[in-house]
Structures are given as C-alpha cells and as structure tokens.
Amino acid sequence: METLPSWAILILTLIDFAIRALALGIIPGNRRPTTAMAWLLIIFFVPAVGLVLFLLFGNFRLSRKRRAQQDAVNSRVRAGASQLAAVESHYAGPEWVASAAELNKTLGSLPMVDGNSVELLPGYPDSIKAMTAAVREAKNFVNAEFYIMSTDHVTDELFTALEEAAERGVEVRILFDHLGTLRIKGYRKLIARLEAGKIRWRPMLPLSPLRGQWRRPDLRNHRKIMVIDGEIAFTGSQNLIEPSYNNPRHRKVGREWVELMACLRGPIVTTLNVVFATDWLSETDESLEDQLAHEPELHAGNITAQVVPSGPGFITENNLRLFNTLIYSAQHKISICSPYFVPDDSLLYAVTTAAQRGVDVELFVSEKGDQFLVHHAQQSYYEALLEAGVRIYLYKAPYVLHAKHFTIDDELAVLGSSNMDMRSFSLNLEVSVMLLGEDIVQRIRAVEATYRDISHELVLDDWTKRPVMVKYVDNVARLTATLQ
Secondary structure (H helix, E strand, C coil): CCCCCHHHHHHHHHHHHHHHHHHHHHCCCCCCHHHHHHHHHHHHHCHHHHHHHHHHHCCCCCCHHHHHHHHHHHHHHHHHCHHHHCCECCCCCCHHHHHHHHHHHHHHCCCCEEEEEEEEECCHHHHHHHHHHHHHCCCCEEEEEECCECCCCCCHHHHHHHHHHHHCCCEEEEEEEHHHHHCCCCHHHHHHHHHHCCCEEEEECCCEHHHCECCCCCCEECCEEEEECCCEEEEECCCECCCCCCCHHHHHHCCCEECCEEEEECCHHHHHHHHHHHHHHHHHCCCCHHHHCCCCCCCCCCEEEEEEEECCCCCCCHHHHHHHHHHHHCCCEEEEECCCCECCHHHHHHHHHHHHCCCEEEEEEECCCCCHHHHHHHHCCHHHHHHHCCEEEEECCCCEECCCEEEECCCEEEEECCCCEHHHHHCEEEEEEEEECHHHHHHHHHHHHHHHHCEEEECHHHHCCCCHHHHHHHHHHHHHCCCC
C-alpha cells in the first residue's frame, strides 16, 4: 500500500483535530459529566467510530413533536382532571410523603388520589389469567401497551380474549415497542394475528428510515399498562410473553423471568389511562379524551396512589428524582428489587448514604443476569454498596428476578416498569405507581421475603476475592453503561 501524500495526511490530521475540538465543546452540553467523559474517551481513542456511534446514540430526546404533545397533554390533564378533584388526596402522613407527591405532580402532572384497591400478582401465569378474565368482562374499551408482546402458549388465551372483545364491539387498542418486540422470535406471527382481526394496534417508537421514522435506535417505550373500561388496570414489570421469552437457550437451562404485577381499581385507573392515551396520541394522532372523562369508582379501597410517568418525552428525569427523594427521606428501612441496578452518581450516593446513616438497606438482584454488559456493570457497584452497609441478596440462578419495586419505611411502596439504571432514567419511557400505607408495604415485603428465602447473601470478603479478570470486565462494562 502506497504512502499517502503529505497533503492528504495534513487534511486527515486537521479533520481528526477538528472532531476532537468540536467534541470537547458539544458533548458535555446537558449531559452528566460521567456520560460526557465516556463519549469523549471513545471519540478520542477512535474518532471515526466514536463519531458515528455518537451520531446514532448521542441524542436521547424524542422529537420536538412528541415533546410538544406531551406538554399539551400535561396541560390538559391539569385543566381537565375535574373528575379526580373529589378524590385528590390530602395525605395526613409524614410531611416528606406529601412533598414527594407534590414533586410527582409538578413533574408528571398527575395527582395523588385516594380510594384505590391493589391486588398483587407475583405469579407469572396468575397475572396473565387475571388480565384475560378482565378482558372477557370488558364492555367498552381495552387499552394495552407493553414493551414486548408475543402470541405463544402462555399468552394465546389472552390474545383470544382480546380478539373476541373486539368482535363483540369493544374498542381494543394495543401498543408494543417496535424494536423490543421485533427481536423476539415469532414477531411475524404476532403481526399476522393482529392484522387478521379487529384489534387496533400500532408499534411504539417505530424505526423505519424509509418511511421517515427515525430516532436514536435504542430509545424504548418500556411501559406495561392494561386498562379495561376505566374501571380496572394492570401494571408492573411483566411483558406479554411466556416466561422464557421464546428463547430455546433460556428453556434449555431453565431460565425464567420472575415478575410482580398489580391489579388496581379506583381513581388511579384513570391516571394510568392518561399515560396510555398520551402514547396512543403520539403514535396515531387520535385523542382518547372521551375515555378520560369516565367517572372512576371512587371508593374501591383504602389505598392512596399516584402514577409517575417518565422518559425522554419529559425534560426532567421524573423517576430518578422521585427515587432519590424517597431514599433520602427514609428513616428506618429501604428494600429495593431491581433486575438492572446500574445507578448514576446521585442514586448511588442516596443509597449508600442511607446505609451509612443507619437505615437498614437491602437490595435484591439476580445471581446471574440475562444481559452480559448490564450484569457486569451492575456488579461493578457491589463493592461500594457492601462497604456502605447495604445487604445484597442474589436471587438463585437460572431465574431472572425481573420485578421492579421498592419500599420505604412503613409508609410507601413504588412499583412499575422502571429499573434503577441509567437507561430507565434517560432512554426508556417508563411508568411507576407510588402506593401509600403500611398495608401495601407489608404485602410487598411479604413478596420480598419469598425472594430472600431462595437467595443467598453476598458478603464483602468473598466479593473482593473474585478473579481479577472478572473485576476488569465489570469496570469496562461500567464505562459502557454511561454512554447515554
């Protein structure tokens, strides 16, 4: 290969210098310092590759149109939530709980409401059966959005119930994340089944450049919501798919996902439907405001609750701000269950500071994760957590503990689709529900006790003796987790 002429070398050198200089002035803007540093490192080491990756993955905001729609919906919710005014809560508990609720309302526009009932559904098939039964009773509408959907031996009965509901005149609307579902075996079978019936459906955040549909490829709508007739709703961690995700490799080793869903009744159902209606509007330009005028069941139970939507459609990281606020407010006990615990600095400091000031903090995670880089990034935080006094319980492999919830003292619990990782804080559209009262806290802690029974506790002395190569991989993976 002939040597390049001197003028070509000069031009390439100037381009390389320009890329690095521009990166220094552009990348740190509106990004965490750790995230900016990670991008700068990859661009400085391999400028061409780093630049291409940054152009593909560097922008974590949704389009201006979608952000404008979100702002418009928030304004209409604030102005039009008159049917919830009678049940908007004036919680008489600790002041920090009311402060957190006000934060949520400011960020996500949705009020805290009294008079709800919550049934926990920790069994994977139990939640599918409960949703199927509710759909069979539907009279007016069914709204369902899930990150992943699949028609398989576990979900077939539910899809049949949805099809039958649509046939008898119920308005059935379905949303699923485009890339999240596309990568699952059986995608074409799902699409064929949806196209054959009367169900109205759309992929969320579709990525189809030839149709003008383009955005950062790893933005995801990770929410899990089903609302029936404005009377009953389901939300939590579970996708609509069999527990091994239609993956022969998972079945071979017996790997199944362990979830926690909740069935809710009362005014909280309307606020969950607001989140679905926002996403449906974004994907179809069809407003569902007539559904939101439905008068909810005002006294379904005695639980106060508040829905917290979050994601790149908001200018703030609603879930991260709530999680930090609650963890700093804890006085006695924090129990966290998160399949992907890759905190930013603020959350790591909140958790470790809580343990250092005497709060009993425990973390439930999987012994072996399903995602190599994420699992190793998560492991890179274990030493700091253990040194601070956090107790870490590793859920027995090959199961993947995919449930997402945490409890604070005896006052409240948060349950939903959000992991405690930087992807869920910045890149994913998520939904969480804050639930108040000792009763729901104790019920979720009873579920956590079953996790503890089949987990083993990680000990600092044992963890620091892990192989050097494992430590190296953990640290490299930690760096990649900040590329947002």
